[in-house]
Amino acid sequence: MQITFEQSEQSTLGVEWELALIDAITAELVPLAPQVLAGLDSPLVTGEFLTNTVELVTGVCRTVAEAEVDLRRGAELVRGRAQRQGLDVFAGGTHPFSTWRAQDVSSGETYQKMLERTQHWGRQMVIYGVHVHVGIDHRDKVLPTLSAMLTYYPHLLALSASSPFWEGEDTGYASQRALLFQQLPTAGLPFQFDEWATYEAFVDDLMTTGVIDTLGENRWDLRPAPHLGTLELRVCDSVGTVPEVSALTALTQCLVEECSRTLDSGGTLLELPPWHVQENKWRAARYGLGAIVVTGPDNTERLVTDDLADLLERLAPVADDLGCADELAGVVGILTRGAGYQRQRALADQHRGDLRALVRALAAETAAA
DSSP: OOOOOOOOOTTOEEEEEEEEEEETTTOOBOSOHHHHHTTOOOTTEEEOSBTTEEEEEOOOBSSHHHHHHHHHHHHHHHHHHHHHTTEEEEOSSBOSSOOGGGOOBOOOHHHHHHHHHHHHHHHTOOBOEEEEEEEOSOGGGHHHHHHHHGGGHHHHHHHHOOBOEETTEEOSOSBHHHHHHTTSTTOBSOOOOSSHHHHHHHHHHHHHTTSOSSGGGOOBSEEEETTTTEEEEEEEEOOSSHHHHHHHHHHHHHHHHHHHHHHHTTOOOOOOOHHHHHHHHHHHHHHGGGOEEEOSTTOOEEEHHHHHHHHHHHHHHHHHHHTOHHHHTHHHHHHHHOOHHHHHHHHHHHTTTOHHHHHHHHHHHHHHO
16 A cells, blocks of 8 residues: 655644533533534534534644634634524533533544444543644655654643543543543554555555554544645643643644754654653653653653753744744743643632533633633
């Protein structure tokens, strides 16, 4: 099998932000995305796996600022239509208390096929994320960049983690979504390949044995998107505000650009062995910004926030070149203000365990920002 990697300008962007529709009074999830989207002829908004979900989608953007404009336009469209139906918008990796058993799956053939195959686990996928596509200008850079970006998986997950609650209970995890999503048969961490031909052979094996019928059914946390000429990072929980999405996007864009420059200059990229990558994912999902992560193949460990501080300093010149220095500085804002899981737990304490009040407060925060 030959998989063509389309031409794409280096470090161009596309962002997808999944949002949940809730009843403005009860704060419960509502299956009204088809009604909210009915007659809406905009490429900036689409439906998703569940009928309680809308997804904001940017066009191809050169800068994070351009992507933010598209996200804000899409959000305005959704909120205006939602409010007319007594609805609001909630952004988080999971809904804190609505049960997965009460949610409906969209009628699309792809979604129904996934549900038929995955059954119990598929029905539990009441989860929401942020996906960032970054353009890569040559196919031979894709797999080395993917493997190198796995080193920064825990950094991105810890910053975005916003799913501590599941069906009304505190799970003890910063990101319930990350561990739940990997239960699907082709989801979770990617395999690491040295050559494009080996990746092609892998996809051929999946298709020949009926694991997938299309490349999009391979749902890795990081994956090549050959039809777009991008590397797609699906690591992050959905976060509460546009500035947070922009901060995560800027960090992702700078890291991929740094990888590309290193490869262009004949350098090699740092890669962790798969067992460290797997452990880092679990630590970030469990402890969030308190995670101590493995940062090198020599078993070096650091507190993820300490490593982020050095990382931001290192990436500052890259951010200046890409025009996203202000957005990258938003990472410091997340560290200062607290990640989503931290803010959710603080709100739960503030409202004496009332998760409905928590959801309404977060919806107001999303609207205000």
